[in-house]
Amino acid sequence: MYTELHARSAFSFLEGASLPEELAAVCAEYGMTSMALLDRDGVYGAPRFYLAADKINIRAHIGAEVTSAAGWRYPLLVESREGYQNLCRLITKMKLRAPKGKGDVSGAEVAEYSRGLVCLTGGEEGPLAHALAQGGIESGKECVQQLCELFGKQNVYVELQRHFLREEEARNHAAIEIAEKLGLPLLATNGVRHAVPQRREVLDVFTCIRHHCTLATAGRLLARNSELHLKTPAEMAKLFSDLPEALANTEILSSRLQFTLKDLGYRFPKYPVPDGKPEIHFLRQRAHDGMVWRYGLNNERAQAQIGRELDLIEKLDLAGYFLIVWDIVRFCREQNILVQGRGSAANSAVCYALGITAVDPVRMDLLFERFLSEERGEWPDIDLDLPSGDQRERAIQYVYERYGKLGAAMTANVITYRGRSAAREIGKALSFNPETLSRLTSLVSAWEYKDANDTLARQFRDAGFDMQHPQIRKFFELCLQFQDLPRHLGQHSGGLVVCQDQLDSIVPLEPATMPGRVVVQWDKDDCADMKIVKVDLLGLGMMAVLEDCLQIIQKDYGEEVDLGKLPANDPVVYDTLQKADTIGMFQVESHAQMACLPRLRPECFYDIVVQVAIIRPGPIVGKMVNPFLKRRQGREAVDYLHPSLKPILERTLGVPLFQEQLLRMAMVAAGFSGGEAEELRRALGFKRSEKRMKEIEKKLRSGMDRKEISSEAQEKIILAITSFALYGFPESHAASFALIAYASAFLKCRYLAAFTAAILNNQPMGFYQPDTLVRDAQRHGLKVKPIDVTCSDWLCRLEKNGQDFCVRLGMRFVKGLRGDVALQIVSERAIRPFSSINDLKFRVPMIQKAELATLAEIGALNFIGTPKVHRRDALWQIERAARRPGPLLEKAEENEVGMENGATELGATPIFSTLASPLAAMTGEERLVADFRGAGMTVGLHPMGHHRTEMKRRNVRSAIELLNLPNGMRVRIAGGVITRQRPGTAKGFVFISLEDETGISNAIVTPQLFEKNHVVIVHQQFLLIEGQLQNQDGVISVKAETIEPLRITKAETTSHDFH
Amino acid sequence: MAFASIHVPNFPVQAVVRAEPGLRSQAVALVDGTPPILNVVAANEAATQVGIELGMAKSQAAQFHAVEIRNRSRVQEKSAHAALLDLGASISPRMEDTAPDTIILDISGLTSLFGSDENIAGQLKQRASILGLFVHVAVSSNLKVALHAARGFSGISLIPPGEEAKCLGKLSVRALLPSVEILETLERWGIRDCAALAALPVLQLSERLGQKGVRLHELARGAFVRSMVLAQPGVRFEEEMALDFAIAELEPLSFLLGRLLDQLCARLEARALAACAIRTHFDLEDSFEKDFQVLSENFPPKLAPKTYEKVLSLPVPTRNSKMLLKLLRLQLQADPPHAAILKIILSAEPARPRATQGGLFLPGSPDTEKLELTLGRLAKLVGHANVGSPELIDTHRPGDFRMVRFAPENGESKIPQKNRAATVHAPEETPLTAFRVFRPEIQAKVELQQNYPTRIYFQGMRGNIVAASGPWRTSGDWWREDTWQQDEWDVGIRFDSVRGHSERISSPRAQNGIYRIYYDSIRAAWFARGRYD
Secondary structure, three states, rough: OOEEEEEOHHHHHHOOOOOOOHHHHHHHHHOOEEEEEEEEOOOOOHHHHHHHHOOOOOEEEEEEEEEEEOOOOEEEEEEOOHHHHHHHHHHHHHHHHOOOOOOOOOOHHHHHOOOOEEEEEEOOOOOOHHHHHHHHHHHHHHHHHHHHHHHHHHHHHEEOOOOOHHHHHHHHHHHHHHHHHHHOOOOEEOOEOOOOOHHHHHHHHHHHHHOOOOOHHHHHOOOOOOOOOOOOOOHHHHHHHOOHHHHHHHHHHHHHOOHHHHHOOOOOOOOOOOOOOOOOHHHHHHHHHHHOOOOOOOOHHHHHHHHHHHHHHOOOOOOHHHHHHHHOOOOOOOHHOOOOHHHHHHOOOHHHOOOOOOOOOOHHOOOOHHHHOOOOOOOOOOOEEEEEEHHHHHHHHHHHHHOOOOOOOEEEEEEEOOOOHHHHHHHHHEEOOOHHHHHHHHHHHOOOOOOOOOOOOHHHOOOOOOOOOOHHHHHHHHHHHOOOOOOOOEEEEEEEEEOOOOOOOOOOOEEOOOOOOOOEEEEEEHHHHHOOEEEEEEEEEEHHHHHHHHHHHEEOOOOOHHHOOOOOOOHHHHHHHHOOOOOOOOOOOOOHHHHHHHHHHOOOOHHHHHHHHHOOHHHHOOHHHHHHHHHHOOOOOOOOOOOHHHHHHHHHHOOOOOOHHHHHHHHHHHHEEEEEEHHHHHHHHHHOOOOHHHHHHHHHHHHHOOOOOOOOHHHHHHHHHHHHOOOOOOOOHHHHHHHHHHHHHHHHHHHHHHHHHHHHOOOOOOOOHHHHHHHHHOOOOOOEEOOOOOOOOOOHHHHHHHEEEEOOOOOOOOOOOOHHHHHHHHHHHHHHOOHEEEEEEEHHOOOEEEHHHHHHOOOOOOOOOOOOOOHHHHHHHHHHOOOOHHHHHHHHHHHHHHHOOOOOOOOOOOOOOOOOOOOOOOOHHHHHHHHHHHHHHOOOOOOHHHHHHHHHHHHEOOOOOHHHOOOOOOOOOOEEEEEOOOOOOHOOEEEEEEHHHHHHHEEOHHHHHHHHOHHHHOOOOEEEEEEEEEOOEEEEEEEEEEEEOOOOOOOOOEEEOOO | EEEEEEOOOOOOHHHHHHHHHHHOOEEEEEEEOOOOOOOOEEEEHHHHHHOOOOEEHHHHOOOOOOOOEOOOHHHHHHHHHHHHHHHHHHOOOOEEEEOOOOEEEEEEOOOOOOOHHHHHHHOOOOOOHEEEEEOOOEOOOOOOHHHHHHOOOOOOOEOOOOOHHHHHOEHHHHHOOOOOOHHHHHHHHHHEEEHHHOOHHHHHHHHHHHHHHHHHHHHHHHOOOOOOOOOOOOOEEEEEEEEEEEEHHHHHHHHHHHHHHHHHHHHHOOOOOEEEEEEEEEEOOOOOOOOOEOOOOOOOOOOOOOEEEEEEEEEEEEOOOOHHHHHHHHHHHHHHOOOEEEEEEEEEEEEEEOOOOOOOOOOOOHHHHHHHHHHHHHHHHHHHHHHHHEEEEOOOOOOOEEEEEEOOOOOOOOOOOHHHHHOOOHHOOOOOOEEEEEEEEEEEEEEEOEEEHHHHHHHOOEEEEEEEEEEEEEOOOOOOOOOOEEEEEEEEEEEEEEEOOOOOOOOOHHHHHEEEEEEEOOOEEEEEEEEEO
């Protein structure tokens, strides 16, 4: 028998060509019972290799090739847990001191961490080959002796590889001689870099990518033959028929390697309970306190649920985890950082009681098993939403401080080759000329949006490429082989892992690109698979808006608004939602949401939960949106896929909309346990689970067969379930988001000024440009004042306007103005007002001419001094103010400024004339252009407003007029484009939103019309669209028939495009 | 003193249209950039009217079917500029080469030759149209005024002395070519024409824009005076000819090449120079069935590029157009373009002519020019790829090499530096025995026992394989049609018989030795590669 003990996977990043799962599968196919994976400078692929191997009863040995200072690599195999920990620490040490992707280890470091590791002498890149090339057999012998000193003689194997190469065989002769002299065992390996011979092509392309060359120019950098694949025991026996002991030793060594990843030794940190009592005791106390706070003392249902959850938490020994998350939440609360749990944690009443989540799972009857299940045997997953930016960073740094730099790290995000990236790299390697390459890659970019029948081969033909052409065919084959192969390691947006002991003994750590951050070598799925607890600290722009909004309300309105105690059913909020008047509101502001809101007509909080969940690719592709809306409007009878599903689907009128529902459907219809149902969810959402999904589908069908569900109903149930694979929200997650959506809607309706200021201060975020947000606020009666250096801050703020508040735009919107300059303006202004532009320039010397010019151009300098000047006056003045007078006249200028400020220095005479400008004031159009150029918006009339008379003459309807026009009428609309969308789920239709001075009108463009008018639609900022009005259930849009550009202003307005 | 300024508006488009007169009445847009990012950089009025905008991507412009899209051509711009200089020189020897699209002539004293200033301007316009250029002409006693007026006003502008400021009043300030920064400032101020600029108080303007502002002010008033910078003749020798009908035959092509070479040589002679290389560039007719292209290094026979370029390097500089034509003909016969020719560009690399004399006591050597002709004829007979000295190629493909032009150098390896590291450890680099390669390889018949070669027949000899080492496996170029996969063996052969008709081989024993043989999996055949000496 034979065990392959030296194999690389694609996680050696461009130095291996097969995924760990493929290696394990081929290993099993060849009848081998164990195998070792040694990736370059890491254990990146180890969890996937271990899990794949474990399922097919193969023992997965772990190791790594660690780069030495001289450039060759130590092939190291892990014998024991100590060895694994040493390997992780050795790699961490090497990685953390070097730039990303680089690093090497010294002999002394290897000696320090050598216990528990077995060292091979390696193949072409190993220490022995290097020594032989440097100094012949004597040098080789010396090298092996050194390895024996480092690792102990019993832990060194002299490795032999045979790939039918002359020089390799010469090396083998030398190696055998050295092994004999030193009494070391021989070990046959194949130095595997890909699972099957065909993958050599991928390896060659990887080589080209690594060396920045093409296949035609790579020459001898490419593999000499295709022999670096996994070989069967029989093939290896034939290759090493003269050295049977080298083969036998593979089995002996394999039996020595006792460590597997099952034995990882991960422990979640203990929470330091104040009085030394057990953690569960402390947790029960906290949960009880929280229960009283949330439910009062007499809610038996909540009491029972919390009790049940706590019992399970105790049984699974998870109290520490809950306390640590509670601790993070507590820190955030103390620091006034808004925090809210999302995702499946919202299914837990304990999380609700602890204040981690804000959704009441008892009242909403949410499925606890979705969060935590005894059968799954995995850690629960709690995601926390935090305000994006500094606040979130503070929370992350708190975790680092609390658990130490080596006790906490971000999870990795493995960037894999996808359609476009793969196509680009392969095309370059195949020397495609840039034009062809660009055509091919643009073709590939569309792959993700096509249905299954739209094959790649057909797309190639449609694009004019001949699949019979050998290079195109090769390109196509390589593209398919490249899919999902790892490319490099990134950092996950918010996943943090923490560990009781040093995390670097569990998994190697690497520096992230962002300073001060470290990242583990595994992604979040791998961490979950290895049962490492992860806490996601995610940044959410709207959380920052809410936080800022509450602060503004407290400061300006003098009111305390508690998001946890908002009025539950504010009619104004629901009225606004029903009218789809939702610009700026979380999750319900998109065009698709606005088109759905008047049909769904939310009347209670649960309706918002449904609204948030329904406009997702899952329900849309699963064809669930229309049936639900029709049933909701009473136009279609409510029925159920199967009578047994009624209790589950009753709330959503027989249409499954949430992930929990599909889990419950599986439980009821197919008899799945809670854990099995959760496994189903993971299979659906997992990108590498095609096979797993099929297995579960089979299981589902047999379960439904047992329950005698008709095959027709089975198909519907399977479709409903599988469509969520494309993305659907869990109910708890939708509920958490709905809370934020409700809060944003409430604040916008009740505190429009504060909300507008807050959302403007957190741009860019959301669906609309600041200009659209401002205009929307203006239409709702809010006065928005322009930027003015005499009163604007860096951020937008509120000003009293009679009894009401108005928003004063902040200087953050001045293009090119630096923050510290604005802050200096504000601080100088606080000392005393600026008397002139000269005075401003003098007291804020760091301000540059370009900054002054932009401020002048947008009218922000008009109110400095008296009398008020116009923008061109200011522009005239800044040109002089910005020029340094030179040493001779510097003093004179100081005097001049001093005089302006009231100083009466004797003899101080103004040198420069301060005559009014000879320039004419800007016209309305010029002001508009200047506003958009300098601030990206205007608080004046919308450009369309200046042309309304002409528009009327051309029979163009304003957005507000459309409300009262009948369905089917032929109309013309016009306006500035604020969004263009071409969603993947809309079969090529394009949605355009046009804004005029009265509001927003929407147009739908067919794919044919889009193709015909592509340039105009994509590039023109103002459009005139003619077509048929569709006015159904309060949803108004125009089905475009003709589209033409409208040239009414030179102002450079912007739009938010998704195409 | 009077100056005439000649300006070619929309110069890049005019340069292209001049070479392709059929475009004159059509909407034309020029694109430029680094593929795949190509943007519209110029367009004529007809094109802008249908919606073409500067900066637009080529793919967007292509959607306007009425618009002809061409690449911006620097070469054609240079030709057009040369024509502009010719136009100037045909009128006045005192000329300023102000910009690619503008020249200024000193026309003082030309009245007796060409008539009034108006006549001169008219002649300039007429001669320009013969050269394929549409120009604006302005005449003024102030050089700068003439220059700006030609840039800003169409047709012919005659500016009487003393009326400069008035005449320039409506001219856009852009025509004064202010710096970008000043232009931005003026735009912010709403100053768009010279009259508005001239109306600004000069003292306050100088406080704001400095001396540059004062100079602009003077320019706007037509009060700035500068002297002429006389032009120097160029040093580029290039002749270009676009053909109305594609040429596929050598004879008519030779006629045109001869004409261009004569012109080139005459120009070189005038400058006392000779050509050390002639660069030939042909634009070829589209001969593809599909528009898919790859770089020529992969599939030269099937998918060649749409241009043909060759450099004829000469051992000694010459301006003998007859000999150059012969060499060019030989080069074209040996390696003809794969499609008919649409455009010819010939350029000569100038060098000083040879001025050396053969040594009296030096051994005789063939005349360099004749040697070059002979080499050219040889290349025509056997192909370029088979003349020169061999050079190893950076590949694992056994025995692969290519021929390069013979040029004795310092003997350094031509293997790219970056790839040397990969081979540094290979024992093959320092062979202990020499290896004699059979070219071409010799097909053999090999008998195997348990996958080991035991007996071999080749070149009329047969023998037993007494020792064998292998297989040594190589494969590669899997992305090409000529992929290879070979198993090599080093074998010791003891020959036992030689076929009677083989005259070269006298004794079988003399042929005994160590050979390298291989099995070619693609061709499914055995070959003898060579023998170890």
